Amino acid sequence: MKVAITSTGQSLESKLDQRFGRCAFFVIYDTETGGVEILPNPNKDAEEGAGPASVQLVASKEVEKIVSGEFGYKIKSLLDSLRIQMVVYKEPEKTVKSVIDMLNKQ
Amino acid sequence: MAKVGQPRSVFLHLEEYEVIRLCDFENLNHHEAARVMDVSRPTLTRIYAKARAKIADALVTGKQIIIEGGKIYFDSEWYKCNVCGCLFNQPEKSVTPEKCPLCGSGSIVNYVPVDDSTQVTRRAPSDICVCPGCGYEREHEPSRRCKDEECPVCGSHLIRKNNLLAKDI
Known part of the structure; x- marks a missing residue:
């Protein structure tokens, strides 16, 4: 299963980005293969519609779960209809690596 | 009696049912109901008007009400x-x-x-009463006219802040 994690930087040591639509990077982690893909977010500085555009980006990667600090009201219904699970994790000091470790422990 | 060939039922959409439930059964006002249904207050009032019209039609012309469909999530x-x-x-x-x-x-x-319905954010200037005399400000209390209220500091009548701003311009 693929999981998208919003990140403030392009390494696994970067901290979690607390925003979804305008996060700096998406880390796509595959729980089966352990593969990691880091995508810069083209909607980082978008004035409007960053959320839905970011949903489109992560949905095209076929993720089933998104870990972020916050989700906007526009995209909750969108993610619901796409059957993508939202995980709100308000820990701005945690690194992407620590989230991946948590996912691996399961 | 409905004439032959006329539809014998009205279709009450689910959001119309919900608006009747909230406004007339739970006795919420339109602002509260709009928040529950996650729509704007004008949209809620529009849905409400439509729902009332349909129910009135069913009552007066003796049609059955079928609750289904609508734009809901x-x-x-x-x-x-x-x-x-x-x-x-x-x-x-x-x-x-x-x-x-x-x-x-x-x-x-x-x-x-x-x-969080009790802590409504009031940031619009229209929701603040201000004293034109001394500049005292306080939150406007709904359903009370601010010009009937007296400033606790200097005793002059309060005014809505945006009215004061409009006067300044």
Whole structure:
């Protein structure tokens, strides 16, 4: 299963980005293969519609779960209809690596 | 009696049913109901007017009411993990989650958002009463005319802040 994690930087040591639509990077982690893909977010500085555009980006990667600090009201219904699970994790000091470790422990 | 060939039923949409339930059964006002249904207050009033018209039509012309359809979306259930503190939803509504999707712990509870309807944010200048004499400000109390209120500092009558701003211009 693929999981998208919003990140403030392009390494696994970067901290979690607390925003979804305008996060700096998406880390796509595959729980089966352990593969990691880091995508810069083209909607980082978008004035409007960053959320839905970011949903489109992560949905095209076929993720089933998104870990972020916050989700906007526009995209909750969108993610619901796409059957993508939202995980709100308000820990701005945690690194992407620590989230991946948590996912691996399961 | 409905004439032959005329439809014998009205279709009350689910959002119209909900608006009647909230406004006339639960006795919420339009502002509160709009917040519950996650639509704007004008939209809610529009839905309400439509619902009333349909129900009146059914009552007067003796049609049956069929509740179905409409533009609705049900929010999915939210849960909270007691171990890592994350919140998560369950997109597959028929399934109850057994463990946290992040840390895998089994200690999860249904998450009920705190009702913030009592702490309405009032940032628009129209929601602040101001004293034109001394500049004293306070939050406007709904359903009370501010010009009937006296300033506790200097005793002159209060005015809505945006009216004062308009006068300045």
